[in-house]
Amino acid sequence: MTGPAAAPARSQTPWRLAVLVPVTIGCAFAADLTLRMLPHDLFSFRAWEATRTPGEDAPFLPNHRYHSDRTYGNLAAVGNLRAFRQYRSVTFTTDELGYANAPDLARRGGAAAIVFGSSFAAGSELGDDSTLAAQLARQTGRTVYNAGGGDPNFAEIRWLARRLVAPGGLVILEYPERGDVPFITPVHVTHRTARCREVIAPRLTGVCSVLGWLARHAAVSPLQILAQRGLKLLQDDRWLPNPYAGTVLQARLRDGQGMLFLAQERVAFHLAAPDAPAVRYVRWLDRKLGRENFRVLVVLVPRKYTVYAPLLDPPDPGPDQSAPYLDRVEQGLRAAGIPVVNLTARFRAAATAALGRGGAGGGSIYFPDDTHWNAAGAALAARDIARTWGGLEP
Amino acid sequence: MLFNSLPFLYGFLPLTYLVFWRLNGKQSRYVWLTLTGYVFYAFWNYRFCALMALSTVVSYLAGLGLRTWTDPQRRRLCLIAPVTIDLCLLGFFKYANFAMDTANRAAGLLHLPFYLSGPEIILPVGISFYTFHTITYIVDAYRRTITPTRNFFEFSCYVSLFSQLVAGPIVRFSQIERDLENIDRGDRRAGWALGWSFFTIGMVKKVLIADTIAAAINPALADVTTLSTSSAWLCLLGYAYQIYFDFSGYSDMAVGLGHLFGLRIPQNFNSPYQALDISDFWRRWHISLSTCLRDYLYIPLGGNRGPRWMAYRNVMITMLLGGLWHGASWTFVAWGGYHGALLMAYRLGRRHWDAAPALLRRAGTFLLVLVGWVFFRSTSFPMAIDWLERMFAWRPAPALSGASLFLLVLAVSAAVAHFGSNTFAMRHQPRPAVAVSLAVLFALGLLVIYGGPRMPFLYFQF
Numbered sequence: 001m002t003g004p005a006a007a008p009a010r011s012q013t014p015w016r017l018a019v020l021v022p023v024t025i026g027c028a029f030a031a032d033l034t035l036r037m038l039p040h041d042l043f044s045f046r047a048w049e050a051t052r053t054p055g056e057d058a059p060f061l062p063n064h065r066y067h068s069d070r071t072y073g074n075l076a077a078v079g080n081l082r083a084f085r086q087y088r089s090v091t092f093t094t095d096e097l098g099y100a101n102a103p104d105l106a107r108r109g110g111a112a113a114i115v116f117g118s119s120f121a122a123g124s125e126l127g128d129d130s131t132l133a134a135q136l137a138r139q140t141g142r143t144v145y146n147a148g149g150g151d152p153n154f155a156e157i158r159w160l161a162r163r164l165v166a167p168g169g170l171v172i173l174e175y176p177e178r179g180d181v182p183f184i185t186p187v188h189v190t191h192r193t194a195r196c197r198e199v200i201a202p203r204l205t206g207v208c209s210v211l212g213w214l215a216r217h218a219a220v221s222p223l224q225i226l227a228q229r230g231l232k233l234l235q236d237d238r239w240l241p242n243p244y245a246g247t248v249l250q251a252r253l254r255d256g257q258g259m260l261f262l263a264q265e266r267v268a269f270h271l272a273a274p275d276a277p278a279v280r281y282v283r284w285l286d287r288k289l290g291r292e293n294f295r296v297l298v299v300l301v302p303r304k305y306t307v308y309a310p311l312l313d314p315p316d317p318g319p320d321q322s323a324p325y326l327d328r329v330e331q332g333l334r335a336a337g338i339p340v341v342n343l344t345a346r347f348r349a350a351a352t353a354a355l356g357r358g359g360a361g362g363g364s365i366y367f368p369d370d371t372h373w374n375a376a377g378a379a380l381a382a383r384d385i386a387r388t389w390g391g392l393e394p
Numbered sequence: 395m396l397f398n399s400l401p402f403l404y405g406f407l408p409l410t411y412l413v414f415w416r417l418n419g420k421q422s423r424y425v426w427l428t429l430t431g432y433v434f435y436a437f438w439n440y441r442f443c444a445l446m447a448l449s450t451v452v453s454y455l456a457g458l459g460l461r462t463w464t465d466p467q468r469r470r471l472c473l474i475a476p477v478t479i480d481l482c483l484l485g486f487f488k489y490a491n492f493a494m495d496t497a498n499r500a501a502g503l504l505h506l507p508f509y510l511s512g513p514e515i516i517l518p519v520g521i522s523f524y525t526f527h528t529i530t531y532i533v534d535a536y537r538r539t540i541t542p543t544r545n546f547f548e549f550s551c552y553v554s555l556f557s558q559l560v561a562g563p564i565v566r567f568s569q570i571e572r573d574l575e576n577i578d579r580g581d582r583r584a585g586w587a588l589g590w591s592f593f594t595i596g597m598v599k600k601v602l603i604a605d606t607i608a609a610a611i612n613p614a615l616a617d618v619t620t621l622s623t624s625s626a627w628l629c630l631l632g633y634a635y636q637i638y639f640d641f642s643g644y645s646d647m648a649v650g651l652g653h654l655f656g657l658r659i660p661q662n663f664n665s666p667y668q669a670l671d672i673s674d675f676w677r678r679w680h681i682s683l684s685t686c687l688r689d690y691l692y693i694p695l696g697g698n699r700g701p702r703w704m705a706y707r708n709v710m711i712t713m714l715l716g717g718l719w720h721g722a723s724w725t726f727v728a729w730g731g732y733h734g735a736l737l738m739a740y741r742l743g744r745r746h747w748d749a750a751p752a753l754l755r756r757a758g759t760f761l762l763v764l765v766g767w768v769f770f771r772s773t774s775f776p777m778a779i780d781w782l783e784r785m786f787a788w789r790p791a792p793a794l795s796g797a798s799l800f801l802l803v804l805a806v807s808a809a810v811a812h813f814g815s816n817t818f819a820m821r822h823q824p825r826p827a828v829a830v831s832l833a834v835l836f837a838l839g840l841l842v843i844y845g846g847p848r849m850p851f852l853y854f855q856f
Contacts, residue, residue, distance in 0.1 A: 223844055
């Protein structure tokens with residue numbers, strides 16, 4: 001065995017590995033801790049990541065305003081596809097409860113309707129005026145509260161509806177095409193802050209806020225975000241292969257327009273998901289909310305791939321099923337007498353009509369670099385919902 | 395927990411180090427290192443700590459028996475019982491699924507109405523290493539080459555020492571016994587300097603070289619049927635350097651961590667790609683394993699004694715089992731068999747081989763080792779055959795695209811592996827400029843750890 005060279009003489013120079021490396025580790029640790037203290041807005045590429053509070057009562061930071069002139073879509077980010085980024089300006093405001101609304105909306109109460117649902121309802125990548133709730137309010141002239149963005153259980157839906165919606169008001173459930181039933185959690189308030197508030201006396205709720213802040217800042221490392229971005233610059237298929245590209249499908253529409261999709265959406269498009277659990281759940285929820293004197297309207301939102309599959313070059317005819325998933329859910333809900341808006345056919349028609357008009361400003365209803373609808377898509381949904389809502393009025 | 399992870403660098407290592415050197419007595423240091431070894435292991439899966447504890451207790455008791463008893467029968471019992479238990483543990487957790495799968499395939503081929511099924515068994519990380527630690531301890535105690543320790547925590551500290559726990563090197567008790575005995579008298583300052591030097595070099599090897607190569611070749615190797623001839627060779631070259639820098643990087647880090655705690659862990663790699671023949675390669679590659687196989691398998695089988703065919707048989711058995719030790723798959727057995735055949739061929743044609751110029755011998759040895767890595771890296775025989783076919787039957791297509799950095803790293807790797815000196819031969823007193831450069835590379839490595847996916851060491855799976 002060759003022995004290592006003898007240990008170095010106890011030199012006083014600081015330019016030794018035994019000094020430099022531990023100092024480097026210490027500095028990196030200190031930098032990590034320091035950067036965690038800063039607002040996440042500085043490091044996020046869009047409002048969703050900057051304002052999310054996973055595990056808390058509400059999906060976003062309360063009373064927060066995020067503005068950026070250079071946000072871009074989640075697909076371009078997930079797939080590390082810089083060439084596909086489409087930069088836009090977004091202003092995203094949250095109210096005191098942590099939902100994407102004008103600041104005073106939660107205080108006013110007495111809304112005619114409340115919208116629950118996924119990131120579509122919340123308005124991912126949409127400005128304050130373009131969310132589904134904002135456009136619905138504009139089109140109907142009524143107050144509509146946006147409670148989208150979380151996965152609320154029945155207790156939370158009931159609590160928010162009682163607090164914010166006038167008796168007899170409308171609860172709009174936006175149900176995205178994902179095949180798993182939302183809000184199936186039992187009737188308990190399960191979120192961390194709520195639990196904390198139950199345990200600690202109300203006068204100590206400040207502690208909960210501090211714990212919430214600490215949890216949020218412990219969970220996100222800006223140094224990690226910056227390092228990932230730096231590494232992704234190298235993983236550009238020139239210096240190094242891009243390992244993320246496979247998560248995103250790069251496709252072209254019939255008119256030559258480029259469009260990104262989540263690769264998983266194509267897989268899901270070809271699977272037959274059972275509709276019974278969703279129908280059963282919504283019927284249960286409808287009964288529960290009916291007892292609270294609220295009416296329910298379900299909005300079925302197709303995946304981006306479902307909308308564009310027939311328009312791809314070459315087209316994807318999809319699975320050989322008697323009816324697509326959302327159509328089956330719609331039939332089940334109609335049979336149960338629950339009002340429902342299925343946006344699939346309307347969106348496909350709009351997407352077909354937009355062919356040939358090109359790019360983002362050409363009538364597209366989804367962002368080309370994102371999984372979500374754009375302002376035009378939300379407006380189209382709002383029009384259909386407003387029409388059905390009008391038909392529900394006595 | 396990985397050495398190249400933030401919880402290790404920011405939490406585990408500083409805390410373990412600071413408390414260790416605050417403790418004064420031998421016993422408290424043994425207990426602390428045992429405790430930290432189990433915590434380190436529990437980060438992967440705490441349930442399997444019990445398995446390591448069982449192996450430790452059984453071997454310790456057997457060691458006490460061997461220390462106390464002199465009559466051959468009892469001593470044989472103290473040898474056979476713990477070794478059997480260790481081998482059973484290893485056999486069950488590592489090879490049971492493999493055996494069932496092989497039996498089912500054989501039954502399928504022979505059209506027999508026979509199918510074995512059982513639960514999917516999780517392979518406990520490091521089981522191949524710590525069982526080897528305990529087996530070598532028992533065998534050495536039986537042979538009276540060591541005196542088994544009476545101190546349970548000294549022994550448990552040896553088995554569960556976090557720096558060598560999950561991927562070696564396989565340190566024999568005799569190699570570390572003196573340092574363990576003097577654990578309360580270590581030179582903290584000397585160990586500090588040497589330790590960080592080894593650790594830094596190991597980290598750079600693993601994170602900046604091995605992982606960069608992995609990022610380029612893994613996507614290509616996901617489907618070898620799409621490779622062109624040049625890509626197939628580039629991937630193979632890449633894998634040869636990846637596994638070397640990954641494992642020798644891990645070993646360097648383990649040695650460095652040992653120094654930080656006053657323990658000298660022996661050398662595991664001695665510039666293996668500079669070997670002049672295949673026998674020389676095995677004296678330089680994974681030294682701790684190859685010497686174990688030699689001392690505890692090859693020589694007991696008869697070694698070079700007896701007729702020539704017996705020696706060849708012993709070589710082949712040793713290499714086949716050595717291959718199987720690496721993983722429960724027939725591709726590893728094939729890799730072992732390939733090396734066994736090379737060793738036999740070298741013995742047969744030694745005179746001719748040794749007469750060739752050194753540069754040619756070195757290149758030839760590397761080429762032979764290189765081809766063997768196809769079996770080692772392949773997850774199945776069809777993959778290995780496809781890969782070999784693409785290497786040797788011309789398929790014109792561009793070489794790996796989108797991997798300029800890979801080519802750059804490949805060139806650096808080749809220069810270091812074939813012409814550079816290994817970490818043990820270096821003078822660990824770099825000039826300030828070199829020290830600063832290494833520290834910058836270490837900082838870059840930290841950023842890669844922050845930004846990249848979790849990259850376990852390749853030998854963690856064995």
